[in-house]
Structures are given as C-alpha cells and as structure tokens.
Amino acid sequence: MATVLLNKPEKAKMHATNVRETLPLGQILDGDCIAAMRSIPAKSIDMIFADPPYNLQLGGDLSRPDGSAVDAVTDDWDKFESFATYDAFTKGWLAEARRILKPGGSIWVIGSYHNIFRVGTAMQDAGFWILNDVIWRKSNPMPNFKGTRFTNAHETLIWASMGEKAKYTFNYRAMKTLNDELQMRSDWVLPICSGAERLKKGGTKVHPTQKPEALLYRVMLATTNPGDVVLDPFFGTGTTGAVAKRLGREWIGCERESNYREAALERIEMALPLDESALKTMQSKRQAPRVAFGALVENGYVPAGTTLFDKKRRHSAEVRADGSIVAGKEVGSIHGVGAAVQGAPSCNGWTFWHVDGEGGLTPIDAARQLYLLATED
Amino acid sequence: MATVLLNKPEKAKMHATNVRETLPLGQILDGDCIAAMRSIPAKSIDMIFADPPYNLQLGGDLSRPDGSAVDAVTDDWDKFESFATYDAFTKGWLAEARRILKPGGSIWVIGSYHNIFRVGTAMQDAGFWILNDVIWRKSNPMPNFKGTRFTNAHETLIWASMGEKAKYTFNYRAMKTLNDELQMRSDWVLPICSGAERLKKGGTKVHPTQKPEALLYRVMLATTNPGDVVLDPFFGTGTTGAVAKRLGREWIGCERESNYREAALERIEMALPLDESALKTMQSKRQAPRVAFGALVENGYVPAGTTLFDKKRRHSAEVRADGSIVAGKEVGSIHGVGAAVQGAPSCNGWTFWHVDGEGGLTPIDAARQLYLLATED
DNA sequence: AAGGGTATTGAATCTAATT
DNA sequence: CAATTAGATTCAATACCCT
Numbered sequence: 070m071a072t073v074l075l076n077k078p079e080k081a082k083m084h085a086t087n088v089r090e091t092l093p094l095g096q097i098l099d100g101d102c103i104a105a106m107r108s109i110p111a112k113s114i115d116m117i118f119a120d121p122p123y124n125l126q127l128g129g130d131l132s133r134p135d136g137s138a139v140d141a142v143t144d145d146w147d148k149f150e151s152f153a154t155y156d157a158f159t160k161g162w163l164a165e166a167r168r169i170l171k172p173g174g175s176i177w178v179i180g181s182y183h184n185i186f187r188v189g190t191a192m193q194d195a196g197f198w199i200l201n202d203v204i205w206r207k208s209n210p211m212p213n214f215k216g217t218r219f220t221n222a223h224e225t226l227i228w229a230s231m232g233e234k235a236k237y238t239f240n241y242r243a244m245k246t247l248n249d250e251l252q253m254r255s256d257w258v259l260p261i262c263s264g265a266e267r268l269k270k271g272g273t274k275v276h277p278t279q280k281p282e283a284l285l286y287r288v289m290l291a292t293t294n295p296g297d298v299v300l301d302p303f304f305g306t307g308t309t310g311a312v313a314k315r316l317g318r319e320w321i322g323c324e325r326e327s328n329y330r331e332a333a334l335e336r337i338e339m340a341l342p343l344d345e346s347a348l349k350t351m352q353s354k355r356q357a358p359r360v361a362f363g364a365l366v367e368n369g370y371v372p373a374g375t376t377l378f379d380k381k382r383r384h385s386a387e388v389r390a391d392g393s394i395v396a397g398k399e400v401g402s403i404h405g406v407g408a409a410v411q412g413a414p415s416c417n418g419w420t421f422w423h424v425d426g427e428g429g430l431t432p433i434d435a436a437r438q439l440y441l442l443a444t445e446d
Numbered sequence: 447m448a449t450v451l452l453n454k455p456e457k458a459k460m461h462a463t464n465v466r467e468t469l470p471l472g473q474i475l476d477g478d479c480i481a482a483m484r485s486i487p488a489k490s491i492d493m494i495f496a497d498p499p500y501n502l503q504l505g506g507d508l509s510r511p512d513g514s515a516v517d518a519v520t521d522d523w524d525k526f527e528s529f530a531t532y533d534a535f536t537k538g539w540l541a542e543a544r545r546i547l548k549p550g551g552s553i554w555v556i557g558s559y560h561n562i563f564r565v566g567t568a569m570q571d572a573g574f575w576i577l578n579d580v581i582w583r584k585s586n587p588m589p590n591f592k593g594t595r596f597t598n599a600h601e602t603l604i605w606a607s608m609g610e611k612a613k614y615t616f617n618y619r620a621m622k623t624l625n626d627e628l629q630m631r632s633d634w635v636l637p638i639c640s641g642a643e644r645l646k647k648g649g650t651k652v653h654p655t656q657k658p659e660a661l662l663y664r665v666m667l668a669t670t671n672p673g674d675v676v677l678d679p680f681f682g683t684g685t686t687g688a689v690a691k692r693l694g695r696e697w698i699g700c701e702r703e704s705n706y707r708e709a710a711l712e713r714i715e716m717a718l719p720l721d722e723s724a725l726k727t728m729q730s731k732r733q734a735p736r737v738a739f740g741a742l743v744e745n746g747y748v749p750a751g752t753t754l755f756d757k758k759r760r761h762s763a764e765v766r767a768d769g770s771i772v773a774g775k776e777v778g779s780i781h782g783v784g785a786a787v788q789g790a791p792s793c794n795g796w797t798f799w800h801v802d803g804e805g806g807l808t809p810i811d812a813a814r815q816l817y818l819l820a821t822e823d
Numbered sequence: 824a825a826g827g828g829t830a831t832t833g834a835a836t837c838t839a840a841t842t
Numbered sequence: 843c844a845a846t847t848a849g850a851t852t853c854a855a856t857a858c859c860c861t
Binding site: 414 | 631
C-alpha cells in the first residue's frame with residue numbers, strides 16, 4: 070500500500086473536505102436544536118446565526134413574543150425558576166454551537182432586553198469573545214400604544230468569536246463599500262420585515278418574528294465568505310437559508326415545527342442565487358498579493374538612486390539597489406525607516422514615501438498598483 | 447396631652463418627610479459606593495443613575511493610522527480579576543441600590559458590551575424589572591482604527607423598576623414634546639462629551655469617561671419629577687449632580703477619588719439653568735437621513751446583479767453584493783465609476799445611473815426615494 | 824472678520840505572516 | 843511560542859493658526 074506523506078495543513082484541509090461531505094447542507098433538521106446539532110461533526114461550521122426564543126413558561130414550553138403574550142409568572146421565586154430554566158436552556162444550545170463551530174468561526178445571536186443580557190452573559194461564560202454588539206434600529210417599529218415606556222425600537226445582536234485570540238472573518242472593505250465609504254457602525258438602520266417579504270398564509274403571519282432578509286444579508290456579507298457553511302439552530306421560516314442561497318453560502322437549519330419547515334423550504338426554493346460576478350465584493354489590501362519594494366526597484370518602477378519624500382517634504386530618503394532606503398543614519402525597509410524618521414511605532418512606507426514627478430509628489434503605492442496591473446496573471 | 451389620629455397614607459407621608467430630612471442632599475459621600483449607600487435609609491431614593499466601571503479588558507497600546515497614540519482607560523478602578531469578581535461587585539452594589547430605592551423608584555445603568563450583559567443579568571436576578579433598554583447612538587464615536595470590527599458607536603442603558611408590578615415615573619408627554627411630537631424611541635442620538643462641557647485641568651481631561659449632560663437630561667426629565675431625590679453611586683465628575691441642579695431635582699453622589707469629588711463640586715457650584723442653545727442639543731434632530739447605495743442593494747430595491755445604464759445607454763455597469771458597481775475595468779461606488787466612465791472629475795451616481803424597467807429607464811434616485819418612504823419614522 | 828488648513832481627540836476588549 | 847517584520851488603518855467635532 071502506497072504511503073502518501075502529508076504535512077499538517079494539508080491533512081487539516083483534507084479532513085475538512087471529508088467532514089464537509091457529511092454535512093446536511095441545504096437541509097432543515099427536524100427536532101430540538103440541541104439534539105439536531107449533536108448530529109453535526111465538531112469544528113465543521115463557519116458561522117452560526119441564532120434567533121432563540123426568549124420566554125420560557127414554567128411547563129418547560131418555549132414560546133415566542135407576539136406582542137400580547139405576557140409572562141404569567143408573578144412572584145419572585147417563580148421568576149428565579151424561570152430565569153434559571155432559561156439560562157440552562159441557553160447554556161445547553163451554546164455548548165453544542167461551540168462544539169460544531171470551526172476555531173475560526175463566529176456566532177451571531179439576536180434578542181431583546183427580555184433575554185439578551187442572559188444570552189450575552191452565557192456566551193462570555195462559555196468562552197466566546199464578544200467582537201461587537203450590534204443594534205438593529207427598526208425604522209418603522211410598533212408604537213407603544215399605552216405611552217408607558219419608550220417605544221421599543223431596536224433589537225440587539227451579539228457577534229462573537231471562539232475566544233480572545235481566535236481568528237474570525239470580517240470583510241471590512243465590503244462593509245465600508247456598503248456604507249458609502251464610511252466604516253460600518255455598530256448601529257444598523259433597517260426596516261422591519263413587511264410587505265411581499267413577509268410570509269403569510271390565509272392573511273395571517275406564518276411566523277411572529279420573521280427577520281428581514283436585509284439583516285441577514287449584512288450579517289453574512291460581513292462575516293462569511295462565499296461557500297462557507299452557515300447554521301441556524303432556530304430556523305423558523307428560513308430567512309437565514311434564503312439569504313445564504315442568494316449569497317452563495319451553504320446553509321443548515323434546525324426547526325421543531327413542521328409548518329415553519331414547510332414554509333421555509335418553499336421559500337428557499339424560490340430564492341434566486343446571485344451569479345458569481347455579482348457576489349464579488351471589494352477586496353481589502355490585506356488580501357491583495359504582497360509586493361516587495363525591491364521588486365519595484367529591480368523592474369525600474371522606482372530605480373535605485375531615486376530620492377523619496379514624505380508628503381510635506383519634511384523627510385527624504387534614498388533608494389538603494391536592494392530595495393532598502395537610507396535617511397541620514399537610518400537604513401532599512403520603507404516601513405522601518407518611515408517609522409524611525411517620524412519617531413512613530415510603525416509606518417506604512419507605501420503611503421508615507423513619495424516620488425517627485427511632473428504632477429508633484431506621488432506615493433510609491435501608485436507604482437505598486439502599476440506593477441500589480443502589469444504582472445496580473 | 448392631645449392625641450392626633452393619623453390615617454395610614456398620612457403616616458407614610460410624614461415618615462417620608464422625616465427620612466428626607468436625614469438625607470445628605472447635595473453632598474458627595476466619600477468612599478466605596480456600597481459603604482456609602484449603607485448610610486442611606488431604606489426606601490428613600492426616587493431614582494438611581496449608575497455608570498459603573500465597564501471592565502474593558504484592553505490589550506496593548508493602540509495607535510491611530512497617523513501614528514499617534516490613543517489615550518485609553520487604564521485606571522485601576524476599571525480592572526477586575528475575572529468575570530466572577532466583576533459579577534460579585536455588581537451584585538453587591540445593586541443590592542444596596544435596591545434597599546435604598548423607594549418602591550416606586552427606578553434605576554438606570556449604563557454600559558458597553560464588555561459589562562452590560564452581566565449587569566443586566568444581575569439586575570434581573572436581583573428582582574428589578576427591566577422597562578426598556580435604551581441605546582445611546584453616538585453621533586461622533588471613536589473610529590475602529592485597525593479596521594477589525596464594526597465601529598463601536600453606541601452604549602447601552604438599562605432602565606428598570608423595582609419589580610413587575612411596581613409603579614414608576616414616566617413623563618410620556620415631556621418625552622413626546624422633546625421629540626417633535628413623536629413618541630420617544632429606545633434609541634437616542636447624542637454627541638459624546640467634548641468641547642466646553644468636557645472638564646479639563648492643565649489641558650487634559652479630568653475624567654476619562656465623562657458623560658454628556660444631554661444624556662442625563664433626558665434620563666431625568668423622563669423618569670423623575672421636580673424635587674425627586676436622585677442618587678449616583680459612581681459620581682465621577684458629577685454630571686448627574688449638575689443636571690439634577692439644573693432640572694430642580696435633589697442629588698446625592700458617591701465617589702472614592704478626591705480629585706473627581708473636587709472637580710464635581712466646583713462644577714455643580716457653577717451649574718446654571720439650561721439656556722436655549724443647550725436645550726436645542728437635547729432635542730432629537732430630525733435631519734434628512736443619509737442613504738447609502740448599499741442599503742438599497744441589501745434591501746432588494748436594486749438587487750445585486752442588476753445592470754445599470756446611463757440615460758442614453760452609452761455606458762453600463764453591474765451591481766455587486768456589497769453595493770460596489772463594475773463597468774469594464776472600473777470598480778467602485780456609483781459616483782466614482784460614473785465619473786470614470788465619462789472621464790469626468792465627478793459625477794452624481796444617483797441621477798447618472800438608471801435601471802431598465804417596464805416604463806423604460808428609471809434613475810436609481812427613484813429607488814432611493816422609495817426606500818426613504820419605507821424607512822421614514 | 825471670515826474662511827481655509829492643520830492638529831488634536833474620544834469607554835477600544837483594534838494585525839498577520841514569517842522566523 | 844516568542845520575537846521579528848511587513849504593512850494596513852480613522853470619523854466627527856473642536857481648537858488654533860494663518861491668510
């Protein structure tokens with residue numbers, strides 16, 4: 070029998086491929102989400118989006134908010150019982166979620182003030198590292214008819230990685246593009262789910278808390294890549310699945326109620342996937358291929374002997390044949406010398422240093438872009 | 447000796463009056479807030495506003511893109527050994543807060559994702575009944591300098607009564623007036639504390655986390671009446687005291703650090719009734735909402751994959767998932783690509799680009815108008 | 824005086840790949 | 843795994859200096 074030697078990353082990759090083939094992609098698992106998640110292999114999911122129910126009746130039945138339902142529990146002892154039961158439930162499904170997430174995966178949970186504080190605490194206690202809490206600011210909320218409180222006009226999402234040092238996916242550049250070239254903030258203004266998007270049967274809502282697709286769209290675009298596997302333990306009518314399909318992500322759902330499952334499957338069937346070109350997003354420079362400054366020198370884009378200046382000509386440096394630069398006593402990389410002359414902890418030499426041309430000073434980053442275009446493919 | 451018979455309400459009223467006379471109104475109690483609150487009689491306070499340490503758990507130094515350093519919160523008072531330590535601290539001060547609050551009083555606590563979930567859980571466990579969580583959306587937050595997460599652009603306040611059936615004060619009418627005759631929502635847009643309001647000594651800020659008076663103004667106007675007693679267990683530089691004085695409320699503070707106490711007393715001494723200009727900043731701004739093209743994409747008004755044309759169909763471009771558009775080699779915003787294909791210095795993409803519909807070409811600005819109609823309050 | 828340009832700053836869990 | 847190196851990264855408001 071032939072032996073093939075594999076290094077560690079290759080082994081991991083092959084393992085991931087094998088595991089992926091066993092995943093129930095594009096399926097809604099029937100039953101309790103904890104039991105359903107138990108059937109998923111460990112470290113196999115890229116992102117989890119969870120919209121857990123928030124109210125736990127004493128009978129052990131979970132119910133969703135429908136605006137009129139009020140907790141029947143009244144005295145303090147029962148309240149404690151209720152919170153304790155809810156916390157145990159939260160701890161249970163979070164533990165399974167943690168098991169099936171990849172080390173570089175992340176989790177989103179949405180909730181309101183009834184449950185989000187307990188969920189957030191449980192997430193921290195389970196070892197998740199909160200990256201942001203995000204506010205979904207509803208642009209057209211239900212008014213508070215009685216005038217007894219502030220209009221409850223938002224919901225809270227928590228986004229967390231597997232741990233303090235864990236990696237995670239964040240498509241910073243795509244978010245910035247989506248927000249007209251400003252950093253995306255932690256407060257998102259989006260309309261509630263209504264109109265044609267709202268699933269109805271016989272004139273009534275199929276699901277009391279159907280989330281808008283725009284919300285999932287932003288979540289997925291921000292924190293997953295095409296082809297990633299997204300799991301939703303409280304699938305409901307399948308907003309997560311519909312958006313995943315549209316955005317070229319794989320999905321898995323868990324849902325106990327058959328009428329929700331049916332509505333979800335029908336809905337996702339109708340969803341149209343975007344083609345590959347439309348799925349492309351603005352790439353960050355971090356993802357662009359690295360170019361050594363020395364390559365520009367070798368190829369004559371910035372010849373040896375060129376004098377570099379900072380934007381205000383307060384500093385200058387000379388380029389040497391090996392791509393190092395010299396400024397007074399400082400010798401080294403464009404970054405190191407840039408940092409040294411400024412007395413700064415670090416410096417991006419590509420944008421700090423300029424060459425003197427016909428139209429004034431041009432950052433050497435422009436030469437890098439030219440080089441990248443010329444050497445593409 | 448004459449005997450005066452008093453009925454029960456009169457007795458309670460007299461008791462309240464006597465207790466009130468023993469309260470350290472207009473004073474800052476020196477020392478740990480738990481010990482300080484122990485000196486306050488039970489059921490004597492109308493409202494508590496608490497801004498406890500956030501337990502930020504910051505890593506190393508952080509520098510801005512220009513190389514300058516970020517002045518972080520490094521004070522000892524924000525350092526806790528573990529979540530367990532922080533939880534014990536929270537439980538301790540909440541218990542005292544609960545003891546001194548009147549049955550019809552209420553409590554506000556402000557925090558960030560670092561601590562607010564733990565605080566909210568502790569409040570529920572202590573028996574407080576959450577009435578709202580309120581989002582302070584900062585109009586000018588500190589950016590995320592490294593592009594690693596969403597800009598942390600908000601903080602969360604929790605407002606709670608003494609229990610599910612407990613009474614509380616809510617001045618619905620005042621809030622509606624303050625909000626241009628619309629119900630006050632659970633998200634408040636306010637600037638951070640800066641400029642003349644920010645207390646400084648020798649050019650540097652006295653307190654690292656001074657809260658804006660506008661925030662306290664809205665809190666107090668909404669949930670207290672003139673003459674009410676407001677206590678702040680983490681008084682700092684006395685924003686609560688200054689606003690209480692201006693609004694005709696009584697105040698009590700607790701503060702360990704003498705330099706904060708001194709700054710606070712001096713500041714409150716100077717506090718004057720609010721003038722017109724200050725009042726204006728307290729009011730909700732009804733400014734025209736800015737719409738990013740990306741919002742139309744994620745909400746399906748202009749789906750990814752759509753082809754855009756200029757009015758005469760000389761140019762076309764394709765919409766991508768993140769709201770960028772592609773025309774040949776040009777990739778970027780509707781404005782940038784519009785300018786590039788025309789060879790123009792600038793371009794209003796909203797009027798330049800059109801979508802092909804039943805009635806011919808329609809400018810994408812029409813979709814923006816539709817979106818605005820759907821999201822208007 | 825008005826306006827333009829530049830510097831400063833705010834509750835921040837703030838890099839990633841290679842050696 | 844720690845140390846090193848390459849190199850990516852900011853928005854709104856205020857303050858102050860200069861025409």
